[in-house]
Amino acid sequence: MKILLLLVMLIPLTLNSFTVPLEINSFTLPYTVWEKLNYFLEEASLTIPSTPVYIYEASNLYEFYELTGMPYDIGGVYFDFTIILQPIHILKRKGVYEKVLLHELLHWILYGLDEKYQEGLIYWWLKEYERKEVDDFLSAFDGNLPNFIISHWIE
Numbered sequence: 666m667k668i669l670l671l672l673v674m675l676i677p678l679t680l681n682s683f684t685v686p687l688e689i690n691s692f693t694l695p696y697t698v699w700e701k702l703n704y705f706l707e708e709a710s711l712t713i714p715s716t717p718v719y720i721y722e723a724s725n726l727y728e729f730y731e732l733t734g735m736p737y738d739i740g741g742v743y744f745d746f747t748i749i750l751q752p753i754h755i756l757k758r759k760g761v762y763e764k765v766l767l768h769e770l771l772h773w774i775l776y777g778l779d780e781k782y783q784e785g786l787i788y789w790w791l792k793e794y795e796r797k798e799v800d801d802f803l804s805a806f807d808g809n810l811p812n813f814i815i816s817h818w819i820e
Contacts, residue, residue, distance in 0.1 A: 698767045702774070705790060710811035711774055718773040720748045726755065740765035743772035764791070777820030786813075 694702075706712060723729035726737050729751045733742045740761055741750040748769040756762035771787045778786070785802025793799070806813055 695763050695766070698763050698770070701767055702770055705771060706774065708810055709774075709814055711814065714746075714773060714776055716746050716776070718746050718748055718770065720750065722750050722753055725752060741769040743769045746773065746776070748773070767791070775814070777818045778814055779817045779819050782813075782817055 721732075723732060729735070729749065730737070732749050733739070735742055737751070740756050740759070741748055748766075750756065750765065750769070753762060756765055768787055768791065771790070772783060775783050775786065782802050782805065785796070785798035785800070786806075788794070788796040789799045789802055789806075805817075
């Protein structure tokens with residue numbers, strides 16, 4: 666069984682400042698997420714980025730909103746090699762924890778892909794076809810995922 670350990674920096678996040686990390690813990694990636702992530706990497710001919718991703722779990726929904734400005738129906742947000750998640754116990758209760766985590770990790774993997782295609786590609790790959798972003802992605806997609814990624818990589 667493969668387990669990916671990601672460093673999670675638990676720091677008090679405020680809108681005004683980021684402080685020095687107070688504590689560093691290991692984050693264990695659920696096996697099913699790791700398995701799907703590996704499958705995507707293989708299918709897209711990509712590797713794990715050399716820049717690590719930092720995963721922050723908000724302590725409550727209000728903090729999540731304050732940090733991200735996103736409504737509560739958004740489970741996580743990725744930006745600049747950082748993922749901010751709603752409290753994991755809430756995502757698990759909603760039955761979306763692994764789906765949200767995988768979605769945000771795919772943003773990390775695709776960090777250099779033109780942003781106008783990232784969301785659509787991720788929803789398409791996760792088989793959430795009803796999203797408008799999927800249509801935008803498919804209008805430019807040539808059927809070859811590695812070639813599409815290479816030709817739209819703007820890092």
